[in-house]
Amino acid sequence: MPTTVIPADVRLAAKRGFVRTLYQGYAGTLSTGISATAILAIINGEVDLTTALVTAAVVLIGPPVAGLASYFNISSKGIPDAYQDDIEVMPEPPAV
Numbered sequence: 001m002p003t004t005v006i007p008a009d010v011r012l013a014a015k016r017g018f019v020r021t022l023y024q025g026y027a028g029t030l031s032t033g034i035s036a037t038a039i040l041a042i043i044n045g046e047v048d049l050t051t052a053l054v055t056a057a058v059v060l061i062g063p064p065v066a067g068l069a070s071y072f073n074i075s076s077k078g079i080p081d082a083y084q085d086d087i088e089v090m091p092e093p094p095a096v
Contacts, residue, residue, distance in 0.1 A: 006075055014074040021070040025063025 006014070041047045074080065 010075060010079055013079040014071045017070040017074045017080075018067040022063050022067035025066050029059050029063060 038047075042049070042052050
């Protein structure tokens with residue numbers, strides 16, 4: 001008889017949380033972090049290459065770390081209310 005530490009539904013919600021947080025992190029980072037001005041500043045030598053590489057590494061590593069935090073949070077605390085599949089059905093308005 002197999003026993004699992006984390007139930008399958010919690011594991012699935014944790015995976016969804018990881019993917020969602022990862023995508024949101026990259027969407028926010030890439031939409032605000034990369035600009036033509038920054039690229040031109042690096043090409044023209046106005047920015048130290050080491051600083052640019054460290055910044056790029058942080059930008060690339062940040063979202064997966066946030067995704068892992070989400071995964072572990074959901075795995076340890078259970079499925080958040082926002083991920084529950086309970087849908088409240090609104091009654092139809094009366095016909096006029």
